Amino acid sequence: MVGSSHGFKWFGEGFDGFPKILPDDCVQYTLYIIDAHLSHFEVRAQLREMQAAAAALCKDLLKDFIWQRDEFHLELKQHNGLSFLHGRTNFGDSIEDEWLIVYLLREISKQFPQSWIRMVDSDGEFLLVEAADALPKWLNPEVAANRVWMSNGRLLIIPKERQKDNAHAGGLTIDDALTFIQKRRTDLLHIPAIESEAYYRMRKYPAQIHDSLHQSLITIPRKVAYILHEKAAHISPAVEAFYLRDPIALRPLHSSGPAKLLFPPEDFVTVSTRFTKVGFAQLKGQDFETPRAWTRSIGKMPCILNQTGYQMGMKITCGFEMLLSDPQNVDKKPIREINLLLEDLNAGEENLPSAQDISTWESRVDDESWLDVNFEEFEKVLSGKGDHTLSDKSAGFGDQTAQENLKRMVSMFEKFRDEDDDEIQDAEYLDDMDNDNDSDSHDSTTSAESSDGDNEKELGFDEDRFTSMMREMMGLPATGTPDSPLNGDSVPMSSTESDSGEEAKEIRKVMHEMEAELHDAGALSLGPLQSGNYSSE
Numbered sequence: 001m002v003g004s005s006h007g008f009k010w011f012g013e014g015f016d017g018f019p020k021i022l023p024d025d026c027v028q029y030t031l032y033i034i035d036a037h038l039s040h041f042e043v044r045a046q047l048r049e050m051q052a053a054a055a056a057l058c059k060d061l062l063k064d065f066i067w068q069r070d071e072f073h074l075e076l077k078q079h080n081g082l083s084f085l086h087g088r089t090n091f092g093d094s095i096e097d098e099w100l101i102v103y104l105l106r107e108i109s110k111q112f113p114q115s116w117i118r119m120v121d122s123d124g125e126f127l128l129v130e131a132a133d134a135l136p137k138w139l140n141p142e143v144a145a146n147r148v149w150m151s152n153g154r155l156l157i158i159p160k161e162r163q164k165d166n167a168h169a170g171g172l173t174i175d176d177a178l179t180f181i182q183k184r185r186t187d188l189l190h191i192p193a194i195e196s197e198a199y200y201r202m203r204k205y206p207a208q209i210h211d212s213l214h215q216s217l218i219t220i221p222r223k224v225a226y227i228l229h230e231k232a233a234h235i236s237p238a239v240e241a242f243y244l245r246d247p248i249a250l251r252p253l254h255s256s257g258p259a260k261l262l263f264p265p266e267d268f269v270t271v272s273t274r275f276t277k278v279g280f281a282q283l284k285g286q287d288f289e290t291p292r293a294w295t296r297s298i299g300k301m302p303c304i305l306n307q308t309g310y311q312m313g314m315k316i317t318c319g320f321e322m323l324l325s326d327p328q329n330v331d332k333k334p335i336r337e338i339n340l341l342l343e344d345l346n347a348g349e350e351n352l353p354s355a356q357d358i359s360t361w362e363s364r365v366d367d368e369s370w371l372d373v374n375f376e377e378f379e380k381v382l383s384g385k386g387d388h389t390l391s392d393k394s395a396g397f398g399d400q401t402a403q404e405n406l407k408r409m410v411s412m413f414e415k416f417r418d419e420d421d422d423e424i425q426d427a428e429y430l431d432d433m434d435n436d437n438d439s440d441s442h443d444s445t446t447s448a449e450s451s452d453g454d455n456e457k458e459l460g461f462d463e464d465r466f467t468s469m470m471r472e473m474m475g476l477p478a479t480g481t482p483d484s485p486l487n488g489d490s491v492p493m494s495s496t497e498s499d500s501g502e503e504a505k506e507i508r509k510v511m512h513e514m515e516a517e518l519h520d521a522g523a524l525s526l527g528p529l530q531s532g533n534y535s536s537e
Helices: 040-061 095-111 126-130 174-183 192-198 207-211 222-230 232-243 247-255 277-284 292-298 302-306 310-325 333-346 355-359 375-383 400-439 442-459 463-473 500-521 527-531
Strands: 026-033 075-079 082-090 115-121 148-151 154-157 213-221 268-276
Touching: 026 040, 026 095, 040 075, 040 082, 040 095, 082 095, 095 115, 095 148, 095 207, 115 126, 115 174, 126 192, 154 192, 213 222, 213 277, 213 310, 222 232, 222 268, 222 310, 222 333, 232 268, 232 277, 232 310, 232 333, 247 292, 247 310, 268 277, 268 355, 277 310, 310 333
Parallel strands: none
Antiparallel strands: 026 082, 026 115, 075 082, 115 148, 148 154, 213 268
């Protein structure tokens, strides 16, 4: 495909991403009611009804859920006489929070078929990025803006007009898109293959809502236990404060005595605490030297070091200390709520929980095997020989989602390998032709070299594109290296004609060696997944 005149590149030609319109790790969503027969007041009434239904849905599905950073919310807004619901969520390091929001919006759209929903994130039209392999060639970044909509649970696309002088031939403004939906709704495209790929990550919902949480026993000061019992979601800002700490944030823990701390290391209790899996892994994976303020107190009660979850509890408590000590956090909602709880305690309006009170709290300890990788089981799953009759907890390799993503990744690799193998054969054929032409005149040779060089650029193995696709299949961020196909131009494997044949042969040799190893391990015997059918369940 020829790159656009405006500098955009599509997948396969070095796609450098949709233009960023949001801060990193943010998803933005807008909900409209499009009905020419409704008055302005009737539209607003339906939007308020939809807002109430969204709140009820969240209350039902997200009763015990903890957001990694910001929560899902909808506000009623008006712009240029048009009313709509709008929200923006910063999901931090938890990509599952973004897909939970997409799932919630899809459920809302099913309850209100007259609603039309748009979603974009820091990468722009992220649903199109998910469905990249199924997109038609015309749906490239230059024309994609404001064309993707969700209505009644379906993913619909505004088609591109054929007339060159029509405004729809390029990108659409939001007004253009709303006008098209209102006047030409029957012309919208519903392509099941695109919808299936775009919705693939939602296949585990709503069960995934609870699977993204982890409960563990930790030993913490009674005051911290009280705060977490009042609202479990306060764990997230404390984890983030600890995870993103810097020397300035640590200063109160090193310079203050225990008596000056908001949460001094004393009056410890062991309680079952709920985390997000991302947050638990962030805490678990970081080494943390005991702060000076804690060392003084712990030295007087060494038995506490043997308490269950003491290290995790120390990290959480220090996270709360850093969170509330930072003046930049004063106006944030979670900090205001925590300060109100502490004020109630200091005023005597509330009491710290007693041992009897704590004994009535939920006590659960989840298996941590999802943090570990058993490489023997890993090889079994890779080869399709794992025991699928076992429960997720006994599988020995991550969770079920990780296993499915691995198989999908290998299946995609096989598809990529087969396509690229054909290109390499073409490259060898062109090289043979070039060798035959060596006996021709110097002018003919020069012409052949130029032609072969152009073809080599087109047929070169795009390693960066392959790497990016593998990262996507594994659920890792798509923005990897600076040369990633989602960030910049792809680079051909060779730039000179003289060694193009040797490089093509070497590439072919490496690819066949990889194929042989994967066949020996059984990785290319994936059963139904080998066909590349990744439809939503």
